[in-house]
Amino acid sequence: MHRCQPPDAVVWPQNVEQVSQLAALCYSQGVPIIPFGTGTGLEGGVCAVQGGVCINLTHMDKILELNLEDFSVVVEPGVTRKALNTRLRDSGLWFPVDPGADASLCGMVATGASGTNAVRYGTMRENVLNLEVVLPGGELLHTAGLGRHFRKSAAGYNLTGLFVGSEGTLGLITAATLRLHPAPEATVVATCAFPSVRAAVDSTVHILQAAVPVARIEFLDDVTMDACNKHSQLNCSVAPTLFLEFHGSEQVLAEQLQRAKEITQDNGAFHFSSAKEAEERGRLWAARHSAWYAVLALRPGCKGYSTDVCVPISRLPEILVQTKEDLKAQGLTGAILGHVGDGNFHCLLLVDPEDPEELHRVKAFSELLGRRALALHGTCTGEHGIGLGKRQLLQEEVGAVGMETMRRLKAMLDPRGLMNPGKVL
Amino acid sequence: MHRCQPPDAVVWPQNVEQVSQLAALCYSQGVPIIPFGTGTGLEGGVCAVQGGVCINLTHMDKILELNLEDFSVVVEPGVTRKALNTRLRDSGLWFPVDPGADASLCGMVATGASGTNAVRYGTMRENVLNLEVVLPGGELLHTAGLGRHFRKSAAGYNLTGLFVGSEGTLGLITAATLRLHPAPEATVVATCAFPSVRAAVDSTVHILQAAVPVARIEFLDDVTMDACNKHSQLNCSVAPTLFLEFHGSEQVLAEQLQRAKEITQDNGAFHFSSAKEAEERGRLWAARHSAWYAVLALRPGCKGYSTDVCVPISRLPEILVQTKEDLKAQGLTGAILGHVGDGNFHCLLLVDPEDPEELHRVKAFSELLGRRALALHGTCTGEHGIGLGKRQLLQEEVGAVGMETMRRLKAMLDPRGLMNPGKVL
Secondary structure (H helix, E strand, O other): OOOOOOOOEEEOOOOHHHHHHHHHHHHHHOOOEEEEOOOOOOOOOOOOEOEOEEEEOOOOOOEEEEEOOOOEEEEOOOOEHHHHHHHHOOOOEEOOOOOOOOOEHHHHHHHOOOOOOHHHHOOHHHHEEEEEEEOOOOOEEEOOOOOOOOOOOOOOOOHHHHHOOOOOOOOEEEEEEEEOEEOOOEEEEEEEEOOOHHHHHHHHHHHHHOOOOEEEEEEEOHHHHHHHHHHHOOOOOOOOEEEEEEEEOHHHHHHHHHHHHHHHHHOOOOEEEEEOOHHHHHHHHHHHHOHHHHHHOOOOOOEEEEOOEEOOHHHHHHHHHHHHHHHHHHOOOEEEEEEHHHOEEEEEEEEOOOOHHHHHHHHHHHHHHHHHHHHOOOEOOOOOOOOOOOHHHHHHHHHHHHHHHHHHHHHHHOOOOOEOOOOOO | OOOOOOOOEEEOOOOHHHHHHHHHHHHHHOOOEEEEOOOOOOOOOOOOEOEOEEEEOOOOOOEEEEEOOOOEEEEOOOOEHHHHHHHHOOOOEEOOOOOOOOOEHHHHHHHOOOOOOHHHHOOHHHHEEEEEEEOOOOOEEEOOOOOOOOOOOOOOOOHHHHHOOOOOOOOEEEEEEEEOEEOOOEEEEEEEEOOOHHHHHHHHHHHHHOOOOEEEEEEEOHHHHHHHHHHHOOOOOOOOEEEEEEEEOHHHHHHHHHHHHHHHHHOOOOEEEEEOOHHHHHHHHHHHHOHHHHHHOOOOOOEEEEOOEEOOHHHHHHHHHHHHHHHHHHOOOEEEEEEHHHOEEEEEEEEOOOOHHHHHHHHHHHHHHHHHHHHOOOEOOOOOOOOOOOHHHHHHHHHHHHHHHHHHHHHHHOOOOOEOOOOOO
């Protein structure tokens, strides 16, 4: 969706001192700085729209500190979420935020990532305790103070929160202190199919209201289910479907599963099945995580684009129905799936790269979807960020005073406008 | 602890337009502005150290919007947490953040309040979705955009987070959109006594590691227990004690209780008792919430001062032992209690108002405690805020670059330094 715009140079610093020296050098010379982690973002956050130096942080890949008793860890920017969870295996703890891609954790901080587990464990906003940031001029900031890793604080302004989701436009994140969670003792997955989108969403609201501590609650529409059936050899109904996951002790899981079953059946679910064994669970989630490829396979040769909006849960049925109508009216192939417990969903759109007119329709559809979310008191991005493509929507979302406040924040920390220019604002 | 410093005038605006006009008028005339909610803060946040106009927001006390399906509510600044929960009764939802006092919710936003339930439900940082803020010059900012109440977003800088915990120094909060939670189906409370502080803290860590979703886990030391026994006619052991609370279904609670019992007994707890009935639970929590008065009653005529630090949980035993030694060395009467699941605790100190020398020792002790927390990678305030008294400690906590960043933030939003001057920075 965003054409690759390469930087003038790429550098691979080995430590924070080198990052600081590079930033100071670039800044003093008026050269744009583009921080780079794994490049798995979806909104063009690493495009060098004004050229400049890409600071690739992947060589800094150490886990600096692991405090098991304190449920915290300090990672360098090259550590990915899978690498961290591999290291944590057998520790009884894990880091649950899971955007799908094996992104770098500091990149996930920069984009304010979330994903399937957010309904229970929160997004990056709730799971970052401290950040080491190289400010544009090279100065080193520890947002919660050097070496600190308390669970909460009321000391001064929340500088940590300012950098989570700043998309590399305010500074370079060179280390992150993250909150860890106890690994679930047991896990069970359930799927159920519904006669309508509303029935699936109503079930979600009722499950949340009943305080069933669901760990994941994912919505997949009929198109997605059809694609997953074909691609991942599933045998699910081609209907609006929920994938649910529960974490807890064996006994607790049985009760949670029973409650979810009752609630979904009260809402007309015509199929409910659960899987406790790791293999079967893995097969279901692999299908969910392969949905992107499954949908791509619907029209071979096409490229995919994933939209991302989030609305109050009560408004989900209407926006999902509208979106399906829009797809039809625009003659587009699109599959809808999302983190319905947060009101966040994506539409995976297929576009023929040889067809500029279709690309145009996809872009127009995506903008229309963003505006529909805004009209329903939602946000134009639940988790992918603003990047290059949603700057106009951000203005509509936060209004003139909000934009002016964001611009003043940017100017305060980056007066020359050299940190990842052209993004967010 | 902080001498009352009255403002030159107090005004009671009835709506946000009046707040905006008042702010613009004061600002243009160079008059300090002090926002006021319930005045229940503990760090002198409402003292008018430079005189000026106190804007008392208690007449704006409407619940503007209640979105049960979306788990959100919009409140004006005069709505207190008890008033909100009374309104929510029978809705199946509640607002769990509970700092003890019946504080105004917007005041709780301003101070970044938390309290006993934070271990499970988070602090104000995690429970604010949007804020309406009158900026010092009178402009109106909606931190997440006008009327929005989504559960998550990755759209631009986190302006909401910037105002949570800003202690009235960046603007006046005139409405807050808060996240609601499902009310627990059933509740059970347990108390257990330990042979040592370490045994109580180890139990806490083990309970958290075992993913027992404890809703409250409060530590009370021997002095506090003795005071509570006398004041609230309890019959508990005079020993380091945990008060635990669990929320869930009947079946889940039985399992959680059993696990907590096993863990605490493995750690040497010599007494474990639980209460399921509302009356008995109420009696225990009333005793906990009356601890302040119970401790005051140990030395009639004295005033109380509550310190507030937070450390990584693994460092709790050493700081608690050190603190007890410091109290002894300084000849002070102090009781220790706190939200041990967050690593946050208070020392309630008694001081004879007629004895300036004792007041001096109390202040010196409080500062020493703050520095001990900082030395253990902790924070000088877990929930009470910086206010007037902890500005020096904040500098030591966040360092020169952190302070400079906070000062620039303040100067950006309040260039004339008129918003609640003399606080935080």
